[in-house]
Amino acid sequence: MATAEAHTDSHAHDHDHEHKDSFITKYIFCQDHKVIAKQFLITGMFWAIIGGAFSAIFRMQLGFPDADLGWLQPLLGKWISADGKLDTEFYLALVTMHGTIMVFFVLTAGLSGTFSNFLIPLQIGARDMASGFMNMLSYWFFFLSSVIMFISLFLETGPASGGWVVYPPLSALPQAMSGSGLGMTLWLVAMVFFIVSSLLGGINYITTVINLRTRGMSMWKLPLTIWAFFLTAVIGVLSFPVLFAAALLLVFDRSFGTSFYLSEIYIGGEALPNLGGSPILYQHLFWFLGHPEVYIVLLPALGITSEIIATNSRKPIFGYKAMVISLLGITVLSFVVWAHHMFVTGMNPFLGSIFMFLTLIIAIPSAVKVFNYLTTLWRGNIIFTPAMLFSIGLVSVFISGGITGVFLGNSAIDIQLHDTYFVVAHFHLVMGSASFFGMVAGVYHWFPKMFGRMMDRKLGYIHFWFTFVGVYLVFFPMHYIGIAGFPRRYYSFTNFDAFSGFTDLNAFISVAALITFIAQFIFLFNFVYSIFRGKKAPANPWKSNTLEWTTPINPGHGNWPGEIPPVYRWPYDYSKPGAEDDFIPQNVPFSETMESNLPHENDEIALEKDIDELVVDETGEHHDQH
Amino acid sequence: MFGLYIFLAVFLILGILLMIFRISRLINVVKGSDEKRASTSNNVNAMLMIAFMVIGFGLAAWYSVTYFDLYDPPVASEHGELTDKLFWRTMWVTLLVVVVTHVLMFVFAYKYRYKEGQKALFYPHNNKLEYIWTLVPAVVLTWLVISGWMAWEDIMAPADKDAEQIEVLGYQFAWSIRYGGMDNNVGDYDYRLIDDVAGNPNGIDFTDKANFDDFLFQNLVIPKGKEILLKIRARDVLHSVFLPHFRVKMDAVPGMPTQFKFIVTKTTQEMRDELGDQEFNYELACTEICGESHFSMKKNVIVMELEDYYEWKAEQETFLSVNPEFMDKVPEELKELAVVTAGIDKQD
Ligand code: HEM
Ligand SMILES: [Cu+2]
Ligand SMILES: [Cu+2]
Numbered sequence: 010m011a012t013a014e015a016h017t018d019s020h021a022h023d024h025d026h027e028h029k030d031s032f033i034t035k036y037i038f039c040q041d042h043k044v045i046a047k048q049f050l051i052t053g054m055f056w057a058i059i060g061g062a063f064s065a066i067f068r069m070q071l072g073f074p075d076a077d078l079g080w081l082q083p084l085l086g087k088w089i090s091a092d093g094k095l096d097t098e099f100y101l102a103l104v105t106m107h108g109t110i111m112v113f114f115v116l117t118a119g120l121s122g123t124f125s126n127f128l129i130p131l132q133i134g135a136r137d138m139a140s141g142f143m144n145m146l147s148y149w150f151f152f153l154s155s156v157i158m159f160i161s162l163f164l165e166t167g168p169a170s171g172g173w174v175v176y177p178p179l180s181a182l183p184q185a186m187s188g189s190g191l192g193m194t195l196w197l198v199a200m201v202f203f204i205v206s207s208l209l210g211g212i213n214y215i216t217t218v219i220n221l222r223t224r225g226m227s228m229w230k231l232p233l234t235i236w237a238f239f240l241t242a243v244i245g246v247l248s249f250p251v252l253f254a255a256a257l258l259l260v261f262d263r264s265f266g267t268s269f270y271l272s273e274i275y276i277g278g279e280a281l282p283n284l285g286g287s288p289i290l291y292q293h294l295f296w297f298l299g300h301p302e303v304y305i306v307l308l309p310a311l312g313i314t315s316e317i318i319a320t321n322s323r324k325p326i327f328g329y330k331a332m333v334i335s336l337l338g339i340t341v342l343s344f345v346v347w348a349h350h351m352f353v354t355g356m357n358p359f360l361g362s363i364f365m366f367l368t369l370i371i372a373i374p375s376a377v378k379v380f381n382y383l384t385t386l387w388r389g390n391i392i393f394t395p396a397m398l399f400s401i402g403l404v405s406v407f408i409s410g411g412i413t414g415v416f417l418g419n420s421a422i423d424i425q426l427h428d429t430y431f432v433v434a435h436f437h438l439v440m441g442s443a444s445f446f447g448m449v450a451g452v453y454h455w456f457p458k459m460f461g462r463m464m465d466r467k468l469g470y471i472h473f474w475f476t477f478v479g480v481y482l483v484f485f486p487m488h489y490i491g492i493a494g495f496p497r498r499y500y501s502f503t504n505f506d507a508f509s510g511f512t513d514l515n516a517f518i519s520v521a522a523l524i525t526f527i528a529q530f531i532f533l534f535n536f537v538y539s540i541f542r543g544k545k546a547p548a549n550p551w552k553s554n555t556l557e558w559t560t561p562i563n564p565g566h567g568n569w570p571g572e573i574p575p576v577y578r579w580p581y582d583y584s585k586p587g588a589e590d591d592f593i594p595q596n597v598p599f600s601e602t603m604e605s606n607l608p609h610e611n612d613e614i615a616l617e618k619d620i621d622e623l624v625v626d627e628t629g630e631h632h633d634q635h
Numbered sequence: 636m637f638g639l640y641i642f643l644a645v646f647l648i649l650g651i652l653l654m655i656f657r658i659s660r661l662i663n664v665v666k667g668s669d670e671k672r673a674s675t676s677n678n679v680n681a682m683l684m685i686a687f688m689v690i691g692f693g694l695a696a697w698y699s700v701t702y703f704d705l706y707d708p709p710v711a712s713e714h715g716e717l718t719d720k721l722f723w724r725t726m727w728v729t730l731l732v733v734v735v736t737h738v739l740m741f742v743f744a745y746k747y748r749y750k751e752g753q754k755a756l757f758y759p760h761n762n763k764l765e766y767i768w769t770l771v772p773a774v775v776l777t778w779l780v781i782s783g784w785m786a787w788e789d790i791m792a793p794a795d796k797d798a799e800q801i802e803v804l805g806y807q808f809a810w811s812i813r814y815g816g817m818d819n820n821v822g823d824y825d826y827r828l829i830d831d832v833a834g835n836p837n838g839i840d841f842t843d844k845a846n847f848d849d850f851l852f853q854n855l856v857i858p859k860g861k862e863i864l865l866k867i868r869a870r871d872v873l874h875s876v877f878l879p880h881f882r883v884k885m886d887a888v889p890g891m892p893t894q895f896k897f898i899v900t901k902t903t904q905e906m907r908d909e910l911g912d913q914e915f916n917y918e919l920a921c922t923e924i925c926g927e928s929h930f931s932m933k934k935n936v937i938v939m940e941l942e943d944y945y946e947w948k949a950e951q952e953t954f955l956s957v958n959p960e961f962m963d964k965v966p967e968e969l970k971e972l973a974v975v976t977a978g979i980d981k982q983d
Contacts, residue, residue, distance in 0.1 A: 098927035172924045178889055179872040179925060185807065186926045272890025273826040275838070276807070276871040280827045288873060288888055322747070325759040353875070354886045355867075355893035358791035362784055369776045373769060379736060380768040386743040388756040392673050393680035393748070401684075401744055408736050412729040415776070419783035421718050421790060422725065425882045428875065428922040467659060470676060474683060481691065489699075493706040494879035496922040499930040507879050507918050510705060584755035591754065 038149075040141030041566045045148050046127035047459060050452070052155060053119020054533070060110035061526050063103045070095045072519025074501050074512075088167075100500045101170040102188050106162065108173030109196070113203055114158070116306035116444045118151050121245075124309055124451050125214045125238040127459065131557035132232050134223025134574060136567045139216040143209050150206035154199045161195035169196035172498060174299065177270040177291050181262045184277040194263070197256050204249045204256075211249075214242035223556070224575035225620040229333075230595070232555050232580040233326060236333050237312020240340045241305050247344070248301040255294035262286070292354060296347035303440045304343045308336065310447020311378065311407075314400040316580075317454050318382060320553045321397035322389030323591050325581035328381040335374035335381075342371040352420040353427050361420045368418035375411055379404065390584065390591070394551065395469025399450035402477045403443050409481075410438025413488070428498075431491025434484050442480045449476075449532065456536075457550045461563040462543030468535040472528060479525030486514050554580045554594045575620050577613070673749040681748035688741040692734070708879055709910065711901040711917070711938070714790045715882030721783055728775060794896035798862040803855070803919075804837055805867075805874030805887040808928035810919060811837055812855050816848030816953060817976075821866055826889075829870065834958055838870075841955075841964040847976035850951045855919055855936045858944035859902045867893045875923035878936065880906070886923055902938045953977040 036044060066085075069076060079093035088099040126144065130137055138144045161168040170188025171180040175196065183190040218231075218239045231239075261267040262283075270291045271283035319326040326332060348356060348364040382404045391397070413435040416422050426432060449472075456464045495508050502508040502515075549558040556576065560568050574596035582593040587605035599606050600614045710719050747755075802813040802821045815821040822845035829838035839846050857863050867876050869887035876895070877884045885895040907915045917936035921929055939947060955961055955977035965973045973979075 096927075097930070101924065101927065101929070176873055176924075182872070185872050274871055274889050275826050275829040278831060280829060284890075287891060289891065323749075323755040325757065327758065328760045328765055330760065331765045353884050355888050355891055358787065361791070362787060365784060365787065366780055369780045372776055373772050376772045377765065377769055380764075383736060383739050383743065384758075384764070386740065386747060388758070389743070389747045390750065390753050390755040391681075391744060391748050393677050393744075398680060401740065404740060405737060409733055412733055415729055415779065416722065416725050419721065419725065419779060421783040421786040422722050424718060424790070424884050425715075425722070425879070427884055428877075465656075465660065466676065467663075468656070470680060478687070485695065489702075489706040492708075494708050494877075496877065496920055496930075498924045501930055504931045504933050505918050505920055506914070506916060507708065507920070581759065584757050586757055 038145060040137070040145045042126045042130050042138050042141070042144060043459070043564065043568075045144055046123050048148050049118055049122030049126060049151070050459075052152065053115050053123060053448075054536075056110050056114040056119065056155070057529075058533075060107050060115060061529065063107040063110070065523055065526050066095070067100055067103045067107070068519040068522045070100060070500065071502075072516040072522075074503065095500075097500045098170060098186055098188065099167060101172070101186070101498065102167045102192070104498055105170050105172055105175075105188070106158075106168050109158070109169070111441065112173060112302065112306065113200070114155060116440075116448070117207065117245075117302070118203070120306060120309050120444060120448045120451075121214075121238065121241055122148070122151065122210060123448075124234070124313060124455075125210070125242065127455060128234055128557065129214055129217050129238055130221070131458070131560065131564075131568060132235050132555050133218060133221060133226055134556050134569075134576065135217060135221035136569075136573070138213045139221060140213055144213050147206045147209035147213065150202050150209065154202035154206060157195050157199040157202065161192050161199070164190075164192050164195070166190045166192055168192040174292075174295055175259075176295075177259060177262065177288055178274055178276075181259060181271060182274070182276060182281075197260055197263075200256055201253065204253045207245050207249050211242035211245040214238055215246065218242075223573045224623045226576040226595075229330075230576055230579045232312075233315035233329070233332055233336075234309075234312040234555075236336055237308045237315070240336050241308045241312075244301045244308070244340055244343060245305050248298040248305075251294055252298035255291060255298070258294075259291065289351070289354060289356060292351050293348070296350045297344075299350065300347040301343045303436070304339055306440055306444040307447075308339070310403060310444045310450075311336075313447045313451040313454070314382070314403050316553075316555070317394075317396045317400040317450055318385050318404075319581050319583060320454075320551050321392045321394055321400075322385055323392070323583045324385055324389045325579075325583055326381070327384040327387075328377075329579065329581060331377055332381055335377045338374035339371060342367065342374070346371055346418075349418055349420075349423075352423050365418060365420045369415065372411070372415060372418070375407075379408055379411075393470075394453065395464070395466060395473055396450045396454035396551075398470065398473040398477075399446045399453065402473065403446040403450065405477075406438045406442040406446065406480060409485075410435055410440070410443060414439065425494070426491060428496055429491040430487045430495045430497055433497050434487035434491055437484045437487070438480070442484065446476075452536070454551065455557075456539065456543075457546030457562075458557055458560075458564075460540050460543070461546055462539050463546050463550065464535050464539040464543060468531055472531045472535065475528035475531070476525060479521055479528060482521035483518055483525060486518050490514060549594075552590075552592050554582060554592050556595055559594065559596055575623070577617060577620065578610075677749050681745045684741045684744045688737060692737075709906065710880065710882060711899055711906060712881035712883065713898040713900060714786070715880075715897075716900075717786050718790075718882050721779075721786060724782070725779055728779065790897075792896075794864040794894070795862045798864040798896055799858060800864050800866060801855070801857065802837075802866045802868070803876055803887070804870060805876070805921065805925070805932070806836070806870040807872065807926050808921075808932050810855075810876075810921075810932065810934045812852050812934070813837055813839075813954075814850050814852060814948065814951070815845070816850060817949075818845060818848055820845045822846030822849050826870065833960075835961065836870075839954065839961075841961055841973070842966050842969070844969055844972060844976070847955055847965075847969075847973045848953050848978075850953045850957075852951065855934050856944065856947060857899055857936065857938055858941045859899050859905075859938055860941055861944075862896055862898050864894055864896045867895065872925050873923045874921050874925045874932065877920045877922040878917070879920065880917050884922060899938050902940055903936075906938075955979060 077093035078089055078095055082089045088096045166187040169192045170186055179185050180189050180193050258269040262270050268283035268286035270288050271286040274281045315326050346368045348360055349368045352361045417426055453464055453469055490511050546562055548562055559574050576595045577598045578595055580595050584591045585605040593602055598617050599610050600617055710716055800815040800819055800821050804811040813821055823840040823843035824838040825840050826838050828840055867885050867887045869889045874887040876887060881897055883895050883897055885893050907913050919934040919936050921932035956979045959979060
């Protein structure tokens with residue numbers, strides 16, 4: 010039986026006094042989850058532009074190694090040599106910052122931060138997060154982290170350059186590369202604040218989903234978006250502390266002379282005193298977060314897609330329970346596969362065998378999800394909104410990127426493929442592109458709820474087709490050079506006969522990458538333009554079932570002006586036989602839809618009284634009824 | 636000046652695009668196509684789905700077939716032939732999955748595009764289907780994993796006792812190759828003995844007799860047909876030994892020696908003849924980011940017939956005979972042995 014949720018929220022009573030909020034409390038130090046979501050979104054978009062620009066620069070180096078990059082000198086200063094060449098170490102700095110920014114700042118903070126914040130209260134029927142204050146702190150810690158990381162870009166010695174995984178000893182010894190000096194220190198400080206932000210956010214999401222669901226909203230009636238955000242938060246709360254520990258030990262090794270990761274090192278003409286540490290220990294700790302992290306960026310995108318595909322196919326999502334169970338399976342398994350990143354690091358080969366089996370198990374729930382998406386499309390009545398296009402695109406890149414995991418998870422095959430462009434292709438499709446598509450789809454879909462206006466459809470279509478074709482032209486060819494053995498994080502390939510034969514393909518990839526990057530500005534324009542000049546949104550533009558569309562078009566603080574609507578049914582009653590319209594929102598009781606009820610649903614009518622009778626006490630005392 | 640023109644041109648193009656955008660929005664408002672549930676764009680998008688599928692698969696197939704050889708690196712080791720086989724087996728299975736799922740997806744997207752008056756099928760679940768598509772991937776994956784696991788166990792099994800021992804030491808930004816000499820035993824080292832100035836970059840410990848006959852060489856020379864055991868270590872940061880043609884990869888870790896055993900099946904000359912390229916060389920590359928010159932940590936690799944290899948090995952001068960000043964480091968009681976084993980008397 011659904012639990013009744015008491016809700017404490019003083020704002021519920023004064024939402025009509027909102028105009029009293031000053032600019033600062035309304036837009037800056039704001040505790041409203043919707044505003045915080047927009048803050049995350051806009052910060053995430055800012056970082057996406059920077060991260061994308063970095064990839065454009067290093068792609069130019071890879072695609073056109075002979076080109077004169079002198080024109081970048083005003084921007085990059087001494088990192089461009091006198092004869093117009095990119096500095097080799099700065100190349101690595103760009104790659105490192107690109108990876109860090111994309112994974113953490115764009116697809117963790119930008120994705121979860123935006124949509125968990127925005128949708129959890131709106132879709133479960135709550136006035137706000139469990140703790141608005143912690144939620145606000147979460148954003149401001151992220152902001153602080155962003156500022157520090159941003160400053161590190163301008164250091165004399167350059168930002169961190171050891172790859173986004175910052176493996177010691179390279180990242181621990183300033184003698185090893187100049188980016189391991191102050192740049193690395195700032196990287197670590199920024200990441201510590203980032204972790205704090207993630208934990209504050211995650212704890213809030215979990216608490217809110219468990220405690221603040223509206224009347225009638227049992228766990229099995231939650232939209233898949235909420236399941237995804239919920240489990241993402243669980244993964245984050247369990248794994249980020251381990252990264253924190255890894256980072257802390259690295260700080261000790263760097264600054265206080267400990268030897269957690271360092272042993273038997275001779276560098277810069279001297280033998281260091283450190284003995285007994287293990288670089289492999291760092292890798293275990295890092296990937297204990299690092300692997301779950303890829304699901305932290307992916308699950309929200311899958312949740313968003315489930316919702317959008319069901320809505321725009323005008324069909325219930327196929328296999329709702331199987332979808333939830335798959336998500337649960339992925340959540341649990343994501344913690345026991347981390348060492349597949351370490352097959353050839355010198356880790357005990359027996360561990361390699363164990364992790365190979367565990368890794369290929371995780372492919373199963375992922376496959377189940379794909380089959381469920383496909384069956385949802387089958388015999389639908391599909392409306393191609395830009396959000397829907399990006400969701401279909403997500404399913405495609407999720408398949409083509411995920412399937413190469415079957416190669417990489419097989420340790421015998423991974424010997425050759427590890428740290429080549431095959432890996433770069435794999436994770437850009439399955440994690441980079443899929444999550445990015447999910448994020449963009451989410452923006453197109455919930456823009457009307459965020460800003461009360463519609464984004465332009467046509468521009469959305471153009472954006473989609475450029476991006477969809479673009480990511481395939483960029484990342485698909487990388488498989489070929491990966492199979493040929495191209496190592497990643499190489500400034501150029503001309504030193505090796507084995508790798509120097511693919512200049513044409515590399516140039517092609519770079520051109521495609523540049524075009525794809527530029528195409529994102531169509532989206533940016535559409536976004537900014539529509540905030541101010543977009544067509545006014547109707548109440549429920551996509552004829553969707555979930556609760557957020559029952560709020561006013563521009564919901565205020567507290568979300569619903571009156572009582573929060575109760576929930577009677579699951580969120581996927583689309584095209585129900587007998588029903589007049591092709592959707593029945595979650596807050597419509599079965600007693601009002603006699604013509605379309607299934608037999609077991611008629612039994613639920615008797616229970617509706619219970620839901621209606623639940624008293625919601627918004628004054629602060631906790632009522633618990635069964 | 637040129638910059639200004641470019642700037643103006645971009646500005647102009649953006650302006651024109653903006654105009655087009657405004658006009659098309661006006662037209663939409665007039666035609667009311669924004670009010671409709673699905674305008675003609677819906678059909679266009681549906682058709683583009685099919686076009687994308689056909690052109691995409693077509694291009695990928697054409698390119699893969701035409702340029703197959705360019706991206707299929709020749710293989711020259713025993714286990715490499717096995718892992719390649721596993722690779723291609725996995726390729727065929729996964730390719731089938733990718734094609735089938737994509738065809739279904741794009742065809743569904745096209746076929747079930749919105750039509751006025753059409754109603755979608757209310758079809759929330761089917762447990763039988765769920766069981767099938769859980770079990771089938773599980774079985775196929777198990778098959779792939781078990782064959783991979785068996786290969787992995789073999790590749791990672793302990794090396795033969797008489798495997799040819801070669802030490803590969805990675806440092807910023809080069810490799811140092813050390814041979815065990817006639818006793819085929821690469822001697823002890825200690826990182827505290829490393830001294831680039833004095834000329835002991837490997838930290839060779841001269842109190843170990845196994846070191847007396849060891850020698851360094853500027854290339855990685857290996858015999859065909861005999862098991863080789865690479866003893867891999869790093870001096871400063873992580874590196875990774877990558878021999879693409881032998882399908883060998885193993886990280887070099889400071890403070891933790893690693894190893895990789897393998898058997899090469901083709902000499903350099905055989906490979907040159909096979910590829911019709913007399914310039915061909917096997918190469919050793921680094922695949923773990925290690926600093927600014929990571930991309931240039933290259934060593935040439937020479938593969939010889941076993942007899943030639945032994946002959947070559949016998950000709951090499953030991954480290955001690957090339958650097959006799961290190962005789963000082965040899966303990967008194969071993970000096971005589973060192974002189975004989977290192978073949979120093981030969982020189983005098
Ligand atoms: C504009 C689109 C993008 C392009 C053209 C691009 C290109 C690349 C390339 C070529 C590399 C490898 C560089 C090297 O190893 O030398 C790379 C690294 C990476 N990219 Fe991207 N990328 C793009 C978007 C993304 C996105 C959306 C993500 C989010 C997951 C992402 C995450 C990463 C990561 C984690 C690395 C590894 C960084 C490292 O090696 O430390 N990229 N990118
Ligand atoms: Cu992983
Ligand atoms: Cu390297």
